[in-house]
Amino acid sequence: MPPLDSDFALVADILQLKKEKKAVILAHNYQLGEVQDVADFVGDSLELSQKAARTDADTIVFCGVHFMAETAAIICPDKTVLFPEPHAGCPMANMITPADLRKKKKEHPGATVVCYVNTTAAVKAESDVCCTSANAVKVVQSLPSGEEIIFVPDQYLGGWVAEQTGREMILWPGYCPTHARILAQDITRRKQEHPKAKVLVHPECRPEAKALADAVLSTGGMTRYARESDQQEMILGTEIGIIHRLQKENPGKRFYPVSEQAVCPRMKLITLDTILWSLQNDRHIIRIPETVRSKARRAVDRMLELG
Ligand code: 13P
Protein backbone atom coordinates (compact mmCIF):
# COMPACT_ATOMS: atom_id res chain seq x y z
CA MET A 1 0.00 0.00 0.00
CA PRO A 2 1.50 3.43 -0.90
CA PRO A 3 2.12 5.69 2.14
CA LEU A 4 -0.64 8.18 3.00
CA ASP A 5 -0.02 11.94 3.31
CA SER A 6 -0.64 11.61 7.06
CA ASP A 7 2.21 9.06 7.22
CA PHE A 8 4.59 11.58 5.62
CA ALA A 9 3.56 14.15 8.25
CA LEU A 10 4.12 11.64 11.06
CA VAL A 11 7.51 10.65 9.68
CA ALA A 12 8.55 14.32 9.42
CA ASP A 13 7.56 14.90 13.07
CA ILE A 14 9.38 11.74 14.22
CA LEU A 15 12.57 12.72 12.38
CA GLN A 16 12.47 16.24 13.81
CA LEU A 17 11.95 15.08 17.38
CA LYS A 18 14.52 12.34 17.00
CA LYS A 19 17.11 14.97 16.04
CA GLU A 20 16.19 17.29 18.93
CA LYS A 21 16.45 14.42 21.45
CA LYS A 22 19.59 12.84 19.98
CA ALA A 23 17.62 9.64 19.64
CA VAL A 24 18.14 6.57 17.51
CA ILE A 25 15.35 4.25 16.35
CA LEU A 26 16.17 0.53 16.32
CA ALA A 27 13.67 -1.88 14.76
CA HIS A 28 13.44 -5.65 14.51
CA ASN A 29 13.08 -7.36 11.13
CA TYR A 30 9.45 -8.31 11.96
CA GLN A 31 8.24 -4.75 12.53
CA LEU A 32 5.61 -3.18 10.28
CA GLY A 33 7.07 -1.85 7.02
CA GLU A 34 6.34 1.78 8.01
CA VAL A 35 8.30 1.27 11.24
CA GLN A 36 11.26 -0.39 9.49
CA ASP A 37 11.33 2.51 7.02
CA VAL A 38 11.59 5.20 9.71
CA ALA A 39 14.24 3.29 11.73
CA ASP A 40 17.96 4.13 11.73
CA PHE A 41 18.77 0.45 11.90
CA VAL A 42 16.78 -2.73 11.26
CA GLY A 43 18.16 -6.09 12.36
CA ASP A 44 17.91 -9.37 14.24
CA SER A 45 18.15 -9.66 18.03
CA LEU A 46 21.94 -9.99 18.06
CA GLU A 47 22.52 -7.10 15.63
CA LEU A 48 20.15 -4.88 17.62
CA SER A 49 21.93 -5.54 20.90
CA GLN A 50 25.30 -4.93 19.24
CA LYS A 51 23.94 -1.67 17.80
CA ALA A 52 22.59 -0.61 21.22
CA ALA A 53 25.99 -1.34 22.78
CA ARG A 54 27.75 0.95 20.26
CA THR A 55 25.36 3.87 19.80
CA ASP A 56 26.31 7.32 21.09
CA ALA A 57 22.69 8.50 21.04
CA ASP A 58 21.14 9.69 24.33
CA THR A 59 17.87 7.88 23.72
CA ILE A 60 17.05 4.57 22.03
CA VAL A 61 13.50 4.13 20.73
CA PHE A 62 13.18 0.38 20.58
CA CYS A 63 10.70 -1.06 18.11
CA GLY A 64 10.37 -4.78 18.74
CA VAL A 65 9.08 -6.80 21.67
CA HIS A 66 9.67 -6.14 25.36
CA PHE A 67 12.67 -8.46 25.96
CA MET A 68 14.54 -6.73 23.12
CA ALA A 69 14.06 -3.27 24.63
CA GLU A 70 15.04 -4.70 28.01
CA THR A 71 18.24 -6.11 26.52
CA ALA A 72 19.13 -2.62 25.24
CA ALA A 73 18.47 -1.24 28.74
CA ILE A 74 20.63 -4.00 30.30
CA ILE A 75 23.53 -3.01 28.04
CA CYS A 76 23.02 0.78 28.17
CA PRO A 77 22.16 1.87 31.75
CA ASP A 78 23.27 5.43 30.96
CA LYS A 79 20.79 5.83 28.09
CA THR A 80 17.04 6.27 28.03
CA VAL A 81 15.43 3.27 26.34
CA LEU A 82 11.92 4.10 25.15
CA PHE A 83 9.49 1.33 24.32
CA PRO A 84 6.46 2.73 22.48
CA GLU A 85 4.06 -0.10 23.31
CA PRO A 86 4.24 -1.69 26.78
CA HIS A 87 1.90 -4.54 25.80
CA ALA A 88 4.22 -5.83 23.09
CA GLY A 89 5.57 -8.84 24.99
CA CYS A 90 6.94 -12.06 23.50
CA PRO A 91 4.77 -15.00 24.64
CA MET A 92 7.75 -17.38 24.57
CA ALA A 93 9.72 -15.10 26.92
CA ASN A 94 6.82 -15.40 29.36
CA MET A 95 6.91 -19.21 29.30
CA ILE A 96 9.56 -19.28 32.02
CA THR A 97 9.78 -17.26 35.24
CA PRO A 98 12.84 -16.68 37.46
CA ALA A 99 11.24 -18.97 40.09
CA ASP A 100 10.85 -21.75 37.46
CA LEU A 101 14.49 -21.43 36.54
CA ARG A 102 15.69 -21.39 40.15
CA LYS A 103 13.79 -24.64 40.71
CA LYS A 104 15.36 -26.22 37.62
CA LYS A 105 18.84 -25.13 38.77
CA LYS A 106 18.23 -26.78 42.16
CA GLU A 107 17.43 -30.04 40.36
CA HIS A 108 20.72 -29.77 38.41
CA PRO A 109 23.24 -28.10 40.73
CA GLY A 110 26.38 -27.08 38.86
CA ALA A 111 24.69 -26.96 35.43
CA THR A 112 25.42 -24.00 33.16
CA VAL A 113 22.30 -22.09 32.17
CA VAL A 114 22.14 -20.83 28.59
CA CYS A 115 19.20 -18.50 28.08
CA TYR A 116 17.83 -17.48 24.72
CA VAL A 117 17.66 -13.70 24.45
CA ASN A 118 13.86 -14.17 24.32
CA THR A 119 13.68 -14.09 28.13
CA THR A 120 12.94 -11.42 30.71
CA ALA A 121 15.80 -9.53 32.40
CA ALA A 122 14.97 -11.41 35.61
CA VAL A 123 15.48 -14.79 33.86
CA LYS A 124 18.71 -13.54 32.27
CA ALA A 125 19.86 -12.59 35.77
CA GLU A 126 19.46 -16.26 36.80
CA SER A 127 21.44 -17.45 33.74
CA ASP A 128 25.15 -17.85 33.00
CA VAL A 129 25.21 -16.91 29.36
CA CYS A 130 22.74 -15.52 26.87
CA CYS A 131 22.42 -16.39 23.17
CA THR A 132 20.39 -15.42 20.13
CA SER A 133 19.37 -17.61 17.23
CA ALA A 134 22.36 -16.20 15.32
CA ASN A 135 25.00 -17.34 17.83
CA ALA A 136 23.39 -20.11 19.92
CA VAL A 137 25.57 -22.83 18.34
CA LYS A 138 28.73 -20.78 18.95
CA VAL A 139 27.74 -20.03 22.56
CA VAL A 140 27.11 -23.71 23.37
CA GLN A 141 30.32 -24.76 21.59
CA SER A 142 32.23 -22.31 23.81
CA LEU A 143 31.24 -24.25 26.96
CA PRO A 144 33.71 -26.86 28.26
CA SER A 145 32.75 -30.39 27.19
CA GLY A 146 31.23 -32.50 29.93
CA GLU A 147 29.50 -29.47 31.45
CA GLU A 148 25.79 -30.05 32.12
CA ILE A 149 23.71 -27.48 30.22
CA ILE A 150 20.20 -26.18 30.86
CA PHE A 151 18.80 -24.37 27.82
CA VAL A 152 15.76 -22.07 28.23
CA PRO A 153 13.08 -21.41 27.07
CA ASP A 154 12.84 -22.50 23.40
CA GLN A 155 12.72 -26.29 23.05
CA TYR A 156 12.94 -26.10 19.25
CA LEU A 157 15.96 -23.80 19.11
CA GLY A 158 17.52 -25.82 21.96
CA GLY A 159 16.90 -29.15 20.20
CA TRP A 160 18.47 -27.85 17.00
CA VAL A 161 21.53 -26.50 18.86
CA ALA A 162 21.94 -29.86 20.60
CA GLU A 163 21.89 -31.56 17.20
CA GLN A 164 24.39 -29.11 15.67
CA THR A 165 26.83 -29.26 18.56
CA GLY A 166 26.39 -32.89 19.61
CA ARG A 167 25.87 -31.63 23.18
CA GLU A 168 23.20 -33.05 25.42
CA MET A 169 21.07 -30.32 26.94
CA ILE A 170 18.21 -30.11 29.40
CA LEU A 171 15.50 -28.27 27.46
CA TRP A 172 12.69 -26.10 28.78
CA PRO A 173 9.38 -26.83 27.01
CA GLY A 174 8.80 -23.28 25.69
CA TYR A 175 8.16 -22.40 22.06
CA CYS A 176 7.17 -19.55 19.80
CA PRO A 177 3.45 -19.68 18.92
CA THR A 178 4.09 -17.87 15.63
CA HIS A 179 6.82 -20.21 14.39
CA ALA A 180 4.86 -23.24 15.60
CA ARG A 181 2.27 -22.34 12.93
CA ILE A 182 4.82 -23.03 10.20
CA LEU A 183 4.16 -26.64 9.27
CA ALA A 184 6.13 -29.13 7.19
CA GLN A 185 3.12 -29.64 4.93
CA ASP A 186 3.00 -25.88 4.18
CA ILE A 187 6.67 -25.98 3.15
CA THR A 188 6.05 -28.98 0.89
CA ARG A 189 3.14 -27.18 -0.78
CA ARG A 190 5.15 -23.99 -1.33
CA LYS A 191 8.06 -26.00 -2.77
CA GLN A 192 5.66 -27.54 -5.30
CA GLU A 193 4.45 -24.05 -6.25
CA HIS A 194 8.00 -22.65 -6.54
CA PRO A 195 10.33 -25.57 -7.34
CA LYS A 196 13.38 -23.34 -7.97
CA ALA A 197 13.12 -21.50 -4.65
CA LYS A 198 15.44 -22.20 -1.71
CA VAL A 199 13.78 -22.72 1.67
CA LEU A 200 15.09 -20.64 4.60
CA VAL A 201 13.71 -21.55 8.00
CA HIS A 202 14.15 -19.96 11.44
CA PRO A 203 15.50 -22.25 14.21
CA GLU A 204 12.38 -21.51 16.31
CA CYS A 205 10.38 -23.67 13.86
CA ARG A 206 9.43 -27.26 14.62
CA PRO A 207 12.05 -29.94 13.79
CA GLU A 208 9.90 -31.37 10.93
CA ALA A 209 9.86 -27.91 9.30
CA LYS A 210 13.61 -27.42 9.78
CA ALA A 211 14.25 -30.84 8.23
CA LEU A 212 12.87 -29.52 4.92
CA ALA A 213 15.00 -26.37 4.88
CA ASP A 214 17.96 -25.61 2.62
CA ALA A 215 19.26 -23.36 5.41
CA VAL A 216 18.32 -22.75 9.05
CA LEU A 217 19.05 -19.10 9.83
CA SER A 218 18.33 -16.21 12.19
CA THR A 219 16.43 -13.35 10.58
CA GLY A 220 19.75 -11.52 10.11
CA GLY A 221 21.17 -14.65 8.48
CA MET A 222 18.22 -14.67 6.08
CA THR A 223 18.83 -11.06 5.02
CA ARG A 224 22.51 -11.87 4.33
CA TYR A 225 21.63 -15.05 2.43
CA ALA A 226 19.13 -13.14 0.26
CA ARG A 227 21.71 -10.43 -0.49
CA GLU A 228 24.75 -12.61 -1.10
CA SER A 229 23.43 -15.72 -2.84
CA ASP A 230 22.64 -15.99 -6.56
CA GLN A 231 19.22 -17.45 -5.73
CA GLN A 232 16.39 -15.48 -7.31
CA GLU A 233 13.55 -17.04 -5.31
CA MET A 234 13.26 -17.88 -1.64
CA ILE A 235 10.60 -19.40 0.59
CA LEU A 236 10.70 -17.93 4.10
CA GLY A 237 9.82 -20.02 7.13
CA THR A 238 9.57 -17.19 9.61
CA GLU A 239 7.40 -14.22 10.60
CA ILE A 240 6.14 -12.50 7.46
CA GLY A 241 7.33 -8.99 8.44
CA ILE A 242 10.82 -9.83 7.17
CA ILE A 243 9.53 -9.92 3.58
CA HIS A 244 9.20 -6.12 3.55
CA ARG A 245 12.93 -5.75 4.16
CA LEU A 246 13.96 -8.57 1.81
CA GLN A 247 11.89 -7.16 -1.03
CA LYS A 248 13.18 -3.63 -0.44
CA GLU A 249 16.84 -4.72 -0.40
CA ASN A 250 16.52 -7.19 -3.28
CA PRO A 251 13.99 -5.71 -5.70
CA GLY A 252 14.79 -8.20 -8.47
CA LYS A 253 14.28 -11.31 -6.30
CA ARG A 254 11.09 -13.01 -5.17
CA PHE A 255 10.21 -13.98 -1.61
CA TYR A 256 7.32 -16.21 -0.57
CA PRO A 257 6.15 -16.81 3.01
CA VAL A 258 5.68 -20.48 3.95
CA SER A 259 2.52 -19.40 5.76
CA GLU A 260 0.60 -16.11 5.66
CA GLN A 261 -0.45 -17.05 9.21
CA ALA A 262 3.04 -16.69 10.58
CA VAL A 263 2.35 -13.30 12.11
CA CYS A 264 3.60 -12.21 15.53
CA PRO A 265 0.72 -9.97 16.70
CA ARG A 266 2.78 -8.31 19.44
CA MET A 267 5.43 -7.24 16.92
CA LYS A 268 2.74 -5.34 15.00
CA LEU A 269 1.58 -3.18 17.92
CA ILE A 270 4.19 -0.49 17.33
CA THR A 271 3.15 2.07 14.71
CA LEU A 272 4.30 5.49 13.50
CA ASP A 273 1.75 7.07 15.88
CA THR A 274 3.07 5.24 18.94
CA ILE A 275 6.68 6.04 18.03
CA LEU A 276 5.84 9.75 17.82
CA TRP A 277 3.86 9.59 21.08
CA SER A 278 6.77 7.81 22.72
CA LEU A 279 9.24 10.50 21.69
CA GLN A 280 6.88 13.33 22.64
CA ASN A 281 6.15 11.96 26.11
CA ASP A 282 9.25 9.92 26.97
CA ARG A 283 7.06 6.83 27.36
CA HIS A 284 7.56 4.08 28.26
CA ILE A 285 11.00 4.19 29.79
CA ILE A 286 12.39 0.70 30.39
CA ARG A 287 13.52 0.49 34.00
CA ILE A 288 15.23 -2.55 35.47
CA PRO A 289 16.25 -2.79 39.14
CA GLU A 290 20.05 -2.46 39.29
CA THR A 291 20.50 -5.76 41.15
CA VAL A 292 18.72 -7.58 38.30
CA ARG A 293 20.33 -5.52 35.54
CA SER A 294 23.90 -6.07 36.68
CA LYS A 295 23.42 -9.85 36.94
CA ALA A 296 21.62 -10.02 33.57
CA ARG A 297 24.43 -7.97 32.06
CA ARG A 298 26.98 -10.63 32.92
CA ALA A 299 25.05 -13.17 30.82
CA VAL A 300 24.59 -10.73 27.93
CA ASP A 301 28.23 -9.54 28.02
CA ARG A 302 29.48 -13.12 27.96
CA MET A 303 27.54 -13.57 24.72
CA LEU A 304 28.68 -10.26 23.18
CA GLU A 305 32.31 -11.05 24.00
CA LEU A 306 32.07 -14.08 21.71
CA GLY A 307 31.59 -11.61 18.85
P1 13P B 1 16.08 -13.21 15.41
O1 13P B 1 17.10 -12.94 16.45
O2 13P B 1 16.48 -14.26 14.42
O3 13P B 1 15.68 -11.95 14.71
O4 13P B 1 14.80 -13.81 16.11
C1 13P B 1 14.09 -13.12 17.09
C2 13P B 1 12.76 -13.66 17.27
O5 13P B 1 12.05 -13.34 18.19
C3 13P B 1 12.32 -14.64 16.31
O6 13P B 1 11.01 -14.99 16.60
Ligand code: SF4
Ligand atom coordinates in the same frame (compact mmCIF):
# COMPACT_ATOMS: atom_id res chain seq x y z
FE1 SF4 C 1 8.37 -14.08 20.44
FE2 SF4 C 1 7.75 -15.65 18.41
FE3 SF4 C 1 7.07 -13.11 18.33
FE4 SF4 C 1 9.64 -13.86 18.08
S1 SF4 C 1 7.96 -14.26 16.68
S2 SF4 C 1 8.86 -12.20 19.33
S3 SF4 C 1 9.67 -15.58 19.49
S4 SF4 C 1 6.33 -14.65 19.78
